[in-house]
Amino acid sequence: MRAEPTNRISEKGLRVWYIYGILQSLIVLLVGIGVGTINYFTGEYVWLYIVTGAVVLIAGYLLTYLFPKVRWMRWRYEVREQEIELQHGLFIVKRTLVPMVRVQHVDTEQGPILRKYNLSSITISTAATSHTIPALITEEADELRGRISVLARVAEDDV
Amino acid sequence: MSKEKYKLHPISALINFIKVLKDMIVPLVFVVAVNGFGSGGDSEGWSSYITYIIYGVILLFLLVSGIIKWKRFRYWFEEEELRIEYGLFVKKKRYIPFERIQSLNYTEGILHRPFGLVKVKVETAGGGQTKEADAELTAITKDAAEQIKKEMLQAKNKLPVDSDETIQVEEIVERQTKPVFHISQKELFILASTSGGIGVFFSGLAVFISQFSEIIPYETIYDEFQVFIKFGVLLIALAVFLVLLVAWIVSVVITFINYYDFTIRVEDNEIIITRGLLEKKKITIPLSRIQGIRIAENPLRQLTGYATVIVDSAGGSLSEKDEKIRLLPLIKKKEINKILLQIFPEFQLDPNYINVPKRSRKFFYRLDFVWMIPVACVVIYFFYPYGLLSLLLFPISFGIGVWQHKTMGYYIDQQHLIVQYRIISKTTVWLEKRRIQSMTERTTYFQKRVGVSSIITTIKSGIGGAVTTVSHLDKEDAEILLSWYEPARTKNTQIEKEQLPNFETINLN
Numbered sequence A: 001m002r003a004e005p006t007n008r009i010s011e012k013g014l015r016v017w018y019i020y021g022i023l024q025s026l027i028v029l030l031v032g033i034g035v036g037t038i039n040y041f042t043g044e045y046v047w048l049y050i051v052t053g054a055v056v057l058i059a060g061y062l063l064t065y066l067f068p069k070v071r072w073m074r075w076r077y078e079v080r081e082q083e084i085e086l087q088h089g090l091f092i093v094k095r096t097l098v099p100m101v102r103v104q105h106v107d108t109e110q111g112p113i114l115r116k117y118n119l120s121s122i123t124i125s126t127a128a129t130s131h132t133i134p135a136l137i138t139e140e141a142d143e144l145r146g147r148i149s150v151l152a153r154v155a156e157d158d159v
Numbered sequence B: 001m002s003k004e005k006y007k008l009h010p011i012s013a014l015i016n017f018i019k020v021l022k023d024m025i026v027p028l029v030f031v032v033a034v035n036g037f038g039s040g041g042d043s044e045g046w047s048s049y050i051t052y053i054i055y056g057v058i059l060l061f062l063l064v065s066g067i068i069k070w071k072r073f074r075y076w077f078e079e080e081e082l083r084i085e086y087g088l089f090v091k092k093k094r095y096i097p098f099e100r101i102q103s104l105n106y107t108e109g110i111l112h113r114p115f116g117l118v119k120v121k122v123e124t125a126g127g128g129q130t131k132e133a134d135a136e137l138t139a140i141t142k143d144a145a146e147q148i149k150k151e152m153l154q155a156k157n158k159l160p161v162d163s164d165e166t167i168q169v170e171e172i173v174e175r176q177t178k179p180v181f182h183i184s185q186k187e188l189f190i191l192a193s194t195s196g197g198i199g200v201f202f203s204g205l206a207v208f209i210s211q212f213s214e215i216i217p218y219e220t221i222y223d224e225f226q227v228f229i230k231f232g233v234l235l236i237a238l239a240v241f242l243v244l245l246v247a248w249i250v251s252v253v254i255t256f257i258n259y260y261d262f263t264i265r266v267e268d269n270e271i272i273i274t275r276g277l278l279e280k281k282k283i284t285i286p287l288s289r290i291q292g293i294r295i296a297e298n299p300l301r302q303l304t305g306y307a308t309v310i311v312d313s314a315g316g317s318l319s320e321k322d323e324k325i326r327l328l329p330l331i332k333k334k335e336i337n338k339i340l341l342q343i344f345p346e347f348q349l350d351p352n353y354i355n356v357p358k359r360s361r362k363f364f365y366r367l368d369f370v371w372m373i374p375v376a377c378v379v380i381y382f383f384y385p386y387g388l389l390s391l392l393l394f395p396i397s398f399g400i401g402v403w404q405h406k407t408m409g410y411y412i413d414q415q416h417l418i419v420q421y422r423i424i425s426k427t428t429v430w431l432e433k434r435r436i437q438s439m440t441e442r443t444t445y446f447q448k449r450v451g452v453s454s455i456i457t458t459i460k461s462g463i464g465g466a467v468t469t470v471s472h473l474d475k476e477d478a479e480i481l482l483s484w485y486e487p488a489r490t491k492n493t494q495i496e497k498e499q500l501p502n503f504e505t506i507n508l509n
Helices: A011-041 A046-074 A112-116 A138-154 B011-038 B046-072 B142-157 B163-174 B185-195 B199-214 B223-259 B299-303 B333-343 B358-364 B366-382 B384-407 B445-449 B475-485 B487-498 B503-507
Strands: A076-079 A083-088 A093-099 A105-109 A119-125 A130-137 B074-078 B081-086 B092-097 B101-108 B117-124 B135-141 B263-267 B270-275 B280-286 B290-297 B306-313 B323-332 B409-412 B416-422 B426-432 B436-443 B452-461 B464-474
Touching: A011 A046, A011 A112, A011 A119, A011 A130, A046 A083, A076 A138, A083 A130, A093 B475, A105 A138, A112 A119, A119 A138, A130 A138, B011 B046, B011 B135, B046 B081, B081 B142, B101 B142, B117 B142, B135 B142, B185 B223, B185 B323, B263 B333, B270 B323, B290 B299, B290 B333, B290 B452, B290 B464, B299 B306, B306 B333, B306 B452, B323 B333, B358 B366, B358 B384, B358 B445, B358 B452, B358 B464, B366 B384, B384 B416, B409 B475, B416 B464, B436 B475, B445 B452, B452 B475, B464 B475
Parallel strands: none
Antiparallel strands: A076 A083, A083 A093, A093 B436, A105 A119, A119 A130, B074 B081, B081 B092, B101 B117, B101 B280, B117 B135, B263 B270, B270 B280, B290 B306, B290 B426, B306 B323, B409 B416, B416 B426, B436 B452, B452 B464
8 A cells, every 4th residue: 555645734724625615505505595485485395395404404514514524634745856746535536646847837826715814725737737735824835836846947857 | 140021922812811711601601691581582772782792891801901911921030030020900020939949830722732832830839828829821932931941940950051051951851751651542542431430331221221111010000101101211311321421422532632642751850741632731740749649449440450540749739729640540550560660669569458357347337327227217217118228228338348348458667658448449548657747546435445446647738638547457556557657766767768779860761
């Protein structure tokens, strides 16, 4: 068995994902209310209320708690001298290797919610693919961006 | 270096005009059709002419704009750059450093030929804004085209502009190496006739089957209805067959014209493809831009031992999103090795593949069942007796899955990964490790339970990426592949690679 990459993303990232989850489940809730309203004015099937309620509750639980949690537990990364290794995924676990030689540029990015928590995401682009580490402390992300770009420049190759 | 500014050949005004017209043909036909049929009959006097006047004005405008575009277009060479000045209303200038030019592609259209002209497409290395960086010289004389190439070579090699040196450069340009591959008449014919696709075959089958409706006891049904149905089915089948036959003939002719005289040459580390009967095309691909080679065999051609060889090339123009270039449109599989080894000395075909384990077979068809079960249920429910036929999907999908599982295989040596897989056609992909941009191991929950995972590799193709997947291989093998790709562990082999003979030495003879 290959060892998992060593680093986790910031714990504050988990909190941000909870917030995203709450926003998503609010949308589900709105849809649920819509279905309920239509039901109230047209059919009034009792079972439809129950099903809708159950779906909203389960979706809420999954979106606001379980999915972010599992996703966060799974997310790992490691930046080594010659390559970057990432592991992530909810149902499907993906482990990606990106050699330093292939790295073309590195970006950091910060949305409004991430900014509030002093977090940044970092995106590593090769000629054909791009890979994002979602939530790192901003200073850490900046430092990492600098390190990757130095390592990528050192690892000169023939393409 | 001369700073004289050159113009395009006047014929490019006409070509510009035709090109715009060609782009507008669909909306134009639509507008004409709507107007023509809509207000055709009852409109009186001048109002029916007004549409024609509008068309005339549009055509005139396009023609004039074509002429102005030609008038305004200038190109010249300065400070090792190809500089272009153009624009209809807004004057634009574009400077392309010769170093950045990846390739010059030539096309000779029908209008070019009588005047000995070519269209030159300048391609630069792909960045984000590739479209901006490319340039097209609509029509210039062949001498002028040679001159561009000469200037480019001079700038690239930093040659002084001595007269001696210029002659030498000219020699390089003029030299024509022996073709690596030239399509034979027989191959061209087979290519053309099998390209039309499988539709014709099926529609032919439909006509055939409709003849057998005699056997089906229609007599017991209403007599008149029967005649109608029989006649109707035959008529429709015949019509469909005819349409497809025409489509097929057209596609045969088009393929024949496009691939006529298909020749590959290798010069100065570039692959040069020339082809075409009416419009002669010349495409150059620098060897350094080739990212991977794939060999596709569709079942029909696999039976007859033929295959197609496609190369993925990096960069290129935005118009072709992923640059999959047909290097050998049709070739006997046995001969692939012989030809490709001349271009890629490290190429290898059909090694001993490592197959994927038996326990992963179910993954090749199980996912299809997930969507097929509800579909079959619905179909059976609504079309009861005949809907049962949808159950046939299951054995078919199972069979294809088993076939795919059997074909799936991969092979690695120090620098290369070869993957063989099947969707319906069998595809073999030959990849160099240094061209793989990233590698991902993908494990689903169900795969994890039986210790299986998939490996996904991405190479650059055009301005995007092309993905090759080794599906459902043993988890341990997947990890071997990951460590094979991991640079830290292969440092030594990379040094070894640099000591390999350079391509040029092989190409000299």
